[in-house]
Amino acid sequence: MITIALLLVSTAPIYAQGDAKNGEKLFKANCTACHALDKQLVGPALGGVVARLKxxxxxxxxxxxxxxxxxxxxRASGDKYANEVFEKFNKTEMQLFPNLQDKDIDDILEYTTNPPPPEPDPVATPVDGAAAGASGEDSSTSKIILVSLLAIAGLLIALMFKIGQLVKLQQSEELTAANARNAKSFAQIYEKYSVVGKIILGALAVFAFYGFWNWLMWIGVYKGYKPEQPIYFxxxxxxxxxxxxxxxCHSSAKYGKVSEIPSMNVCMNCHKMIPEYKGKYLEPGKDRDFYTGEIKKIYEATGWDEASQSYTGKTKPVQWTRIHNMPDFVYFNHAQHVVAGxxxxxxxxNKKNPDNKIDVVCKACHGKIDTMNVVQMANDFTMGWCIECHRTTEVDMTNGYNQAYFSGLHDKLKKQYPSSNGKITVSAIGGMECGKCHY
Structure with missing residues (x-):
């Protein structure tokens, strides 16, 4: 204890030279890719590094x-300890920071020695707007369905009650005067309004057929579908x-037909250096330990050993649940839409949705994915939905390639479609042809 006290006293002036608050910012901006205060990552833990080196x-x-x-x-100067550190950490060269001033480094060292207490967690951010909107729509639809079911249930109960009365009348060997009058009056009413009854029954049959047909048309449409995944992302x-x-992460969306599910190695590009969640954003009902636990699942899947900072070779495949899945008879090329379109x-x-503008092409189909905690299917993805997009989306004629390719076609289409005011939509250049999307 005496030795530690003397060490702290002897190095106290060093600690007073820096600004821990500024050091924290510099540390997060320059060091967190390879270092943490309390554990080894690519490089050694830096908590208390000044006292430890002394x-x-x-x-x-x-x-x-x-x-x-x-x-x-x-290291080139022959410094013994510098070369020892280089050898110890698998000859991984540390990035050079000639831009950092002495004051900046002192601030970082002050942070590693006396880190300021963490700021209190902010109020939990509400769930994403897309999910909230979907839940609102679901709630309204559920109310309509509930009211309709209650109305149908009421009609059925009334009908069953009346049929029960008639059955009792038929089972009775002798009709009382009151029952006779009731039976006679019901027969008269039925005969008088039989045409109206048949019309009502016909209308109900048409309504039932329409409901059944509408149900058939929505088979395979999973808007709002958001399954749980084996690793929360x-x-x-x-x-x-x-x-x-x-x-x-979805690199093939730009260069290929399919936007692939990223491999776990893509996750490890970042999470090799991010073993725990320290962000300020927290979903309602979740804490940092929850997110950190999900990161550990990535390590388990890839066979990453935190202690040795190496792969063990023991991997565990992750069975993701697919959300967006085109039918086999539909051809859809991501690159064609992400690059050319x-x-x-x-x-x-943005013209059609001035209050819900997007900045990334992916959001046109997948919704505002950057606000979703749990990914969900944001649109119908029906044939009609795609056709409507082709009918209304204008070809980008400011693109040099399109200007050259469609130069002759442009004038022709102006004459063929005078009402279009010279605008070329995707449908006008073959976007409505069956063979474009179906084999």
Whole structure:
């Protein structure tokens, strides 16, 4: 205890040189890709590094300054400890930071020595707008269905009650005067209003047929479908809060027919250095431990050992539940829409939805994915839905390729479709041909 006290006293002036608040910002901006305060990642844990180096190697902050600014040069000078660290961490070269001033490094060291207490968690952010909207629509639909069912149930109860009365009358060997009058009056009423009754029954039959047909038409339409996944992944946190580009994970959407489910190695590109969740955003009912637990599932799936910072080779495949799935007889090319149709689709969507504009082409079909905690199917994805898009989306004629390719066609279409005011939609260039989408 005396030794530790003397060490702290002897190094106290060093700790007073930096600003821990500014150091925290610099640490998160420059160091968190490879370092944490309390555990080893790609590099060693940096909590208490000043005192540790002083005690173990008798090195002061001047050595740390040299290492941070240009560790390669420090190793080339023959510095023994610098080369030992390089060998110990599998000869992984640390990034050079010549842009950091001495004051910046002192601030970072102050943060590693005396980190400020964490800020209190913010009030939980409400669930995403897309999910809230869907739940509102579902609630209204449920009320309509409930009222309709109650009305039908009431009619059936009344009908059953009347039939019960008639059955009792038929079972009676002798009709009382009152029953005779009731039976006679019912027969007269039926005979008098039989035409009206048949019309009502016919209308009910038509209504029932329409309901059945409408039900058939919506088979395979799963708008609002949002299944639970084996590993919880919030697009709100990744694409929304952290602004990660969709195509960083779904890279084949730009270059191929299918937008693939990212492999777990794509997740590990970031989570190799992010073993726990420290973000400010928290969903209602979830804490940081929940998100950290999901990150550990990624490690289990990929066979990543945190302690040794290496792969064990023991992997565990993840069985994701697919959400968007085109029928086999439908041809849909993501690249064609993401690349060639990007500006046209975004422009068309924003014209039709001025209060719900998008900035990424993916959102036109998949909804505002960057606000979804649990991904759901945001649109119908029916044939009619696709055709309507082709009818209303104008071809981007500011594109140099399109200008050259459609130069002759443009004038022809103006004459053929004078009401279009010279606008070329996708339907006018073959977007309505069956063979474009069906084999």
């Amino acid at each position: 005690a173990d190697q008798n090195l002061d902050t001047d050595w740390i300054h040299k290492w941070v600014k240009n560790n390669k040069e420090l 919030s697009h709100n946190i990744h694409a929304g809060v952290n602004k990660i580009d969709c195509q960083l 990007e500006q046209a689709i975004i422009s068309s969507h």
